[in-house]
Amino acid sequence: MAPISIQIIETNPHLRSLLGWHLQQLGYVVCPSATLQQARDVAQAQRPMLVVLDPDLPDGDGLEFCAWLQRVQQPMVLMISARSGEADAVAALRAGADDYLRKPFGMQEFLARVQALVRRGRSRSAPALLDCGVLRIDLIQRRVWLFERSIELTPQEFSLLYALAQAGGVPLSRAEILQRAWPESIDNPRTVDTHVLSLRKKLEADPRQPSTIQTVRNVGYRLNLERLELHREPTNGHGPPPNPVGGGPAGSGGGALSRSMLSVSSG
Incomplete structure (x- = not known):
């Protein structure tokens, strides 16, 4: 974007x-x-x-x-x-x-x-639904589908993920992320690092060696969907949600996009 x-x-x-x-x-x-x-x-x-x-x-x-x-x-x-x-x-x-x-x-x-x-x-x-292949983000309902996992995101984490996904893999500076994710904020752009760290803990298999939200030296951050990995915990018994775009039932070959839901908490 x-x-x-x-x-x-x-x-x-x-x-x-x-x-x-x-x-x-x-x-x-x-x-x-x-x-x-x-x-x-x-x-x-x-x-x-x-x-x-x-x-x-x-x-x-x-x-x-x-x-x-x-x-x-x-x-x-x-x-x-x-x-x-x-x-x-x-x-x-x-x-x-x-x-x-x-x-x-x-x-x-x-x-x-x-x-x-x-x-x-x-x-x-902005489009109501952002389709990024393995990742689907519903801006209206503030929900994200990803594989077969259900992970809670704060509103700040959701806005950060949406901003990075909209960039389509292009690196964004901290100032650009701050302006896109939280345009009402007057915080120092370095506060972006704190939100990136919290989101990495929920998306990365090893947050200490991130491969999904990558640091781009002298620039900022980028989202690398090809290397996206999740924790291997159980899915809380919720199972995969139905495909909200009519791609068929989960598991029917309707696409990996509908195979999991990340819900946004109010905290």
């Missing part, structure tokens, strides 16, 4: 640079623009998931641009403006903005609103 792109359309160069820097620290790809013409060119070339838009542009109407975006691409839009009236916010939302933030604003509030919109954008575009 490609990194999430965020377009910043802001005429103030200092604010544009400041917002971009903070977003880059969270792992986002930032596409800056200062004019309406630049904004159109960047939007068409990069197709960002989220657009941060100041409607007061020197060469055009930002509200009309927002409406154009919704017609041609439908990204999430966060409007930032010095216009403080209720009518201004209503006009922005009616033009297609998903949120409206009045200037001046605090950086933490800005980042929190961005991350909330990213979550909404991802849920709108």
Whole structure:
């Protein structure tokens, strides 16, 4: 999965640079623009998931641009403006903005609103079921099928596994994992190591010599499904669940994907 792109359309160069820097620290790809013409060119070339838009542009109407975006691409839009009236916010939302933030604003509030919109954008575009061969992840029910074992995962472990699986074996940096798995988090990217360790204890035959969640030197982590191994304990008597995609009964040759379930606990 490609990194999430965020377009910043802001005429103030200092604010544009400041917002971009903070977003880059969270792992986002930032596409800056200062004019309406630049904004159109960047939007068409990069197709960002989220657009941060100041409607007061020197060469055009930002509200009309927002409406154009919704017609041609439908990204999430966060409007930032010095216009403080209720009518201004209503006009922005009616033009297609998903949120409206009045200037001046605090950086933490800005980042929190961005991350909330990213979550909404991802849920709108993400597939409900991720099929990775030996691994099947149901994003709606937050369940994972893998061989014939039933293993409890915490919500944090589920989000981590989903982020790694979505990458399709491509290594992700800690910052990228943090941004994809827990976009609302402002933790240090090194906290990813703690969650990787806990997930390895549940997936690896020997967590001290991991072969499934692999460390990629100077990069981060990757999921290697070809080397996936599980503990050899009994399956708690639950047996394999039915294939949720209609692949036939478990054990009937309908595929290894339906042969086990990892359930997500609330802890």
